[in-house]
Amino acid sequence: MQLTCERALRSEIYCRLDVATFIGQRSQELKQLQTAQLRQPPWMEYDYYQVVLMSASGEVATIVDNDRSSLEDVVNQVNDFIHRPENRTLNTSYNIWWKEIWLIGFLSLWFIVLVQLLPVPLFIYFRFVYIFDKVRNQATCLRCALLEKRQETWQLDNILNVQLDEEQTGDNVFYHITLMLNSGEQASLLSSRELPMQRTQFARATHRIRQFLNMDE
Numbered sequence: 001m002q003l004t005c006e007r008a009l010r011s012e013i014y015c016r017l018d019v020a021t022f023i024g025q026r027s028q029e030l031k032q033l034q035t036a037q038l039r040q041p042p043w044m045e046y047d048y049y050q051v052v053l054m055s056a057s058g059e060v061a062t063i064v065d066n067d068r069s070s071l072e073d074v075v076n077q078v079n080d081f082i083h084r085p086e087n088r089t090l091n092t093s094y095n096i097w098w099k100e101i102w103l104i105g106f107l108s109l110w111f112i113v114l115v116q117l118l119p120v121p122l123f124i125y126f127r128f129v130y131i132f133d134k135v136r137n138q139a140t141c142l143r144c145a146l147l148e149k150r151q152e153t154w155q156l157d158n159i160l161n162v163q164l165d166e167e168q169t170g171d172n173v174f175y176h177i178t179l180m181l182n183s184g185e186q187a188s189l190l191s192s193r194e195l196p197m198q199r200t201q202f203a204r205a206t207h208r209i210r211q212f213l214n215m216d217e
């Protein structure tokens with residue numbers, strides 16, 4: 001926050017308030033500055049305080065911080081200037097950018113640590129959306145994770161068959177709904193590696209897809 005004031009006449013004080021934000025700098029003209037107050041915002045739960053400037057056009061809320069003594073110094077500087085007619089100009093500032101930069105850096109560091117320690121919950125797919133559209137002649141599979149989204153699309157007339165495959169790995173059995181394409185390629189539509197379900201559920205889903213595509217059982 002940067003506050004620059006100039007006294008035109010004994011009781012007429014004109015100020016310019018510049019406040020830096022994350023999206024740029026906001027400037028405001030204040031006419032006939034009357035007083036400055038330190039208040040505790042009602043929407044803050046902790047010991048935070050705010051400098052409020054009173055002018056002829058109303059109140060202007062400025063900086064918010066938990067350093068009460070430093071904010072009181074700003075308020076005292078402004079009020080001292082108002083009540084001393086011999087003072088012609090005032091230039092005061094209050095900077096909390098170093099606190100915000102430290103907080104952003106701290107949160108960014110923790111986010112990096114979280115990604116490194118918990119890669120699976122962030123990138124594992126937890127939502128699957130399947131759309132079979134005969135009007136557009138398309139089959140669409142959308143897989144969604146917290147930090148990733150992947151979409152695959154196939155033409156319906158390129159799908160020769162839809163089958164349920166089983167994969168034996170050690171003591172585990174995995175099920176896959178597979179699209180057989182006329183190019184000779186195979187596309188995995190859904191796997192129990194991604195979405196753990198019983199075989200009956202995979203079989204029911206395969207049957208419904210085949211019915212929709214008018215495939216012979």
